[in-house]
Every structure is written in structure tokens, then in C-alpha cells.
Amino acid sequence: MSVDDTLLETLNIRKHPDMVVYQENPLNLGxxxxxxxxxxxxxxxxxxxxxxxTVPQVNIYNYRLSVTGMVRSPLKLSLPELQxxxxxxxxxxxxxxAGHRRNELAAIRPIPGELPWSADAIGNAIWRGVPLRxxxxxxxxxxxxxxxxxxxxxxxxxxxxxxxxxxSIPLEKALESEVLLAYxxxxxxxxxxxxxxxxxxxxxxxxxRSVKWLANINVQEQPSTNYFQQKxxxxxxxxxxxxxxxxxxxxxxxxxxxxxxxxxxxxxxxxRAGPTAINGYAITGKGSLVERVELSLDEGVTWKEASxxxxxxxxxWRFWKAxxxxxxxxxxxxxxxxxxxxxxQPVDTKQIWNWKGYLNHAWHRVSVSVH
Numbered sequence: 598m599s600v601d602d603t604l605l606e607t608l609n610i611r612k613h614p615d616m617v618v619y620q621e622n623p624l625n626l627g628x629x630x631x632x633x634x635x636x637x638x639x640x641x642x643x644x645x646x647x648x649x650x651t652v653p654q655v656n657i658y659n660y661r662l663s664v665t666g667m668v669r670s671p672l673k674l675s676l677p678e679l680q681x682x683x684x685x686x687x688x689x690x691x692x693x694x695a696g697h698r699r700n701e702l703a704a705i706r707p708i709p710g711e712l713p714w715s716a717d718a719i720g721n722a723i724w725r726g727v728p729l730r731x732x733x734x735x736x737x738x739x740x741x742x743x744x745x746x747x748x749x750x751x752x753x754x755x756x757x758x759x760x761x762x763x764x765s766i767p768l769e770k771a772l773e774s775e776v777l778l779a780y781x782x783x784x785x786x787x788x789x790x791x792x793x794x795x796x797x798x799x800x801x802x803x804x805x806r807s808v809k810w811l812a813n814i815n816v817q818e819q820p821s822t823n824y825f826q827q828k829x830x831x832x833x834x835x836x837x838x839x840x841x842x843x844x845x846x847x848x849x850x851x852x853x854x855x856x857x858x859x860x861x862x863x864x865x866x867x868x869r870a871g872p873t874a875i876n877g878y879a880i881t882g883k884g885s886l887v888e889r890v891e892l893s894l895d896e897g898v899t900w901k902e903a904s905x906x907x908x909x910x911x912x913x914w915r916f917w918k919a920x921x922x923x924x925x926x927x928x929x930x931x932x933x934x935x936x937x938x939x940x941x942q943p944v945d946t947k948q949i950w951n952w953k954g955y956l957n958h959a960w961h962r963v964s965v966s967v968h
Contacts, residue, residue: 616643619712623648624790627717634860634876637906637916638689639720641788647694647718649762649825650753653810657794662778666746666816669737676780676794683727688775690800690912691880692807694718695830695850698858698961699954701946708954716858716961719880721913724798726779729814730772738768738816745771746821747797750810755824763823764806764830766799766851768816775800775912778811800912801882803850803956805830820849835950842952853882855942856958857890857917857934867966870925876918877932877961879905885936890917893931897944897960900933923967930963 615632619625626646633639657676664672674682697718702708733745746765753760770776779798780787787793792809799806805825820826831847857879862868879887886908891900903919921930935941943949943959 617715617717619714623650624652625712627714628720629863630716630858630860630877631863633717633720634878634916637721637913638783639722641783641785641791644720644722644791645694645718646790647804648751650751650759652790653750653752654789655750655794655810660794662795662811662814664732664736664814664816667739667742667818668733668816669739670735672732672736674732679727679732679778679795680780683731685725686728686774686777687723687725688777688798688800688912689721689723689910690775690798691719691721691914692798692804693853693856693880695803695805695955696953697856698957701959702950702954702957705947705950708952711954716860718804719878719914723781723783724777724779725781725784726777726795726798728774729776729778729797730774732778732814733771733816736816741818742816743768744817744820746813746815746817746823746826747806747808747811748813748815748823749792749808750812753824760824761810761812762808762825763821764808764826765817765821765823766802766806770799770802770851801852803830803853806851830955831953832955833951833953835947837952839952850955853880854956854958855879855881855885855887855934855936855940857887857932857942858961859930859932859963862930862963862965864963865965867968868923870923870967872920873923873967874918875903875921875930876916878914878916879934880914881936885938885940887915887934888937889935890919891933891935892919892921893933894921894923894928896929897931897933903932923965925967928965928967930965932961 617627628643748763749761796809860877890903903917906916946959
């Protein structure tokens with residue numbers, strides 16, 4: 598698929614030629630697993646793009662971030678004020694779309710109306726900005742507040758008046774040091790496509806909670822009433838179909854699950870017999886750490902442990918690698934990961950199929966031919 602170069606120029610976007618265009622309007626781009634695995638820090642040109650509406654052109658001179666709701670002192674801050682009045686902080690964090698690896702679920706049963714993401718809706722970056730909790734401290738949180746809601750400057754039209762993308766996180770998470778009001782990505786001002794001039798970055802949560810083009814922070818008692826908190830990003834069990842779904846019963850998505858992906862070799866690749874390099878990444882969400890990565894060539898009867906890159910950043914993915922001695926034949930390489938709490942991944946995508954295609958973290962499988 599290709600995207601109109603004029604559109605990219607208009608948005609001032611640098612796009613790697615190997616990026617996959619899932620949708621042009623709104624613009625949604627993914628990078629192949631082998632492309633994102635090239636470097637621990639994902640360059641902007643390889644970083645996936647998930648949009649639900651317009652990519653706004655923000656006038657930095659007129660831009661103000663408002664902090665409202667259950668606060669003692671409502672705030673209205675320009676970007677220079679935010680940068681000069683609060684101490685900066687940096688976090689290296691991996692963002693992943695909730696629809697990551699949706700294509701594997703869609704292979705079981707169709708998932709209409711959703712983008713067929715492969716293992717490409719993920720990226721790891723250096724985010725610099727102001728801890729959200731520092732701004733909330735100045736605003737003063739009133740008793741009874743339990744959630745922090747965010748609204749962006751983009752415009753989404755869903756048979757109603759246009760509205761900005763939004764979502765919320767629990768107050769407990771918002772007060773953690775890793776949650777940033779980010780104005781830089783990989784040492785540069787936040788690119789327009791990734792939320793210029795300001796976005797929230799919520800490490801360990803689905804990417805939808807890291808709202809871009811941030812306009813408002815609202816301190817409130819209940820979760821956000823925005824469509825993308827109340828309906829779009831909800832998880833249902835496999836037996837529930839779209840036609841019978843009770844939105845109130847769906848689980849609001851938050852923490853990312855333990856997950857791992859084989860980046861090389863690629864699906865369907867033809868390999869030479871002999872020692873073969875296998876590599877990929879593994880991630881966790883809340884609380885636990887990636888402890889062990891294992892590979893199997895016999896449907897999980899036996900496993901070989903991979904070597905994992907030393908842990909250096911709490912909220913970033915971990916690269917792993919292994920060498921398997923492959924003889925001529927057909928193989929399906931399987932990966933599973935364990936965390937420090939003793940949890941592992943589901944065996945089969947059928948166990949976690951859902952009609953929205955969210956949070957596929959079953960064993961990742963890659964089929965190859967060896968000659």
C-alpha cells in the first residue's frame with residue numbers, strides 16, 4: 598500500500614518506505630517487526646502511527662493546556678510556561694496499540710470495522726517532559742477525585758458533532774513518576790504526527806491512553822465519558838459477539854499484558870539449513886518484569902531459552918535473541934515469555950479472541966521453510 602506523498606508533505610511527515618499504510622484518512626501506519634527491531638530506540642520514521650481523526654495544525658503561540666475539574670486552582674499553561682515553571686523528566690517507554698497483532702485474531706473469525714494490525718503497532722522512544730503529578734500538585738486535587746481525563750485537539754466525527762479523542766487513567770497511576778506531559782521525542786520537539794506540541798505518555802498502558810495534541814486535563818470522580826474510554830476500547834470475552842455486547846459489561850482497557858514477538862525470520866521466509874539467528878522483543882505492563890523467553894519447534898513439547906538484553910529501563914521492551922540449528926524441512930517457530938511473577942502467555946489465540954481484536958498476547962508463531 599502507498600500513501601499520497603502530498604499528504605505526507607502537508608503533515609511534515611518523514612516516512613520510511615517500508616512502513617505499511619493501513620489507512621490514509623485518518624492516517625494509520627505500521628512498521629514491520631524486523632524494521633522496529635533494528636534499534637532499541639525506535640526512530641520517528643519507524644514509529645507506528647495510530648489516529649482516529651484529523652492531525653491538527655497547532656499554533657504554538659495560541660496553545661494553552663487547561664487543567665480543570667476537581668482542583669483548587671484551575672490552570673491554563675502555555676508550552677513555554679510548562680517548560681520553565683516545572684522541572685523536566687525523561688522516561689524511555691514502549692507504546693503499543695491495543696490492536697497490536699489483531700490480524701492473527703482476524704484469521705480465526707472476521708473482525709469487521711477494525712484495522713488489521715500485524716505485529717507492527719509498537720515503538721520505543723525517549724520521552725521528555727513534565728511529570729503529570731507535578732502539574733496536578735500545583736492545581737491541587739480535591740477530595741473524592743479518582744480519575745484524570747485527557748482530551749486532544751484532533752477532531753473525530755462519529756455521526757455527532759466533531760469531538761476530540763479522549764480517555765482517562767486512575768488517579769493512582771497519574772501520580773506515578775513515569776507518567777509524563779511529553780513535549781520531546783528522541784531528543785527533538787514532539788513531531789506533529791505524534792502529538793505536537795504536547796501529549797500524555799502513560800507507560801505500561803495501552804497506547805490509546807497516551808492522548809496526543811493534549812488540550813485539557815480534567816480531574817474527576819469517574820472515568821472519562823469520551824467515546825474512546827466508554828465504548829471503543831473495551832474488552833469482551835470470546836463468547837460475546839458484537840450484536841449482543843453490553844457496553845457496561847466490557848472491561849475498560851488499561852495495562853498491557855505480557856507479550857513477545859519473533860521479528861526475524863519473517864513469516865514464510867525461506868532459510869538455509871544450519872545455525873539460524875532468531876530475534877525479537879518482549880514486553881510487560883504493570884508490576885512484573887520479563888524473566889525468561891523460550892522458543893519451540895515442536896508445538897511446545899520442548900523449549901530452548903533465548904538470551905535477553907539486560908534490563909535497563911522499567912517501561913521499555915527487552916530485546917532477545919537465540920540460535921537454532923535448523924535442518925531441511927518445514928518449521929513453525931513458537932515463542933513464549935514468562936514474567937517475574939511466574940505468569941506466561943496464553944497458548945492459543947482462540948482462548949483470547951474478542952470481537953474488537955484487542956490485546957492479542959498468545960504465543961507468537963512464525964512458519965518458515967528450510968533448504
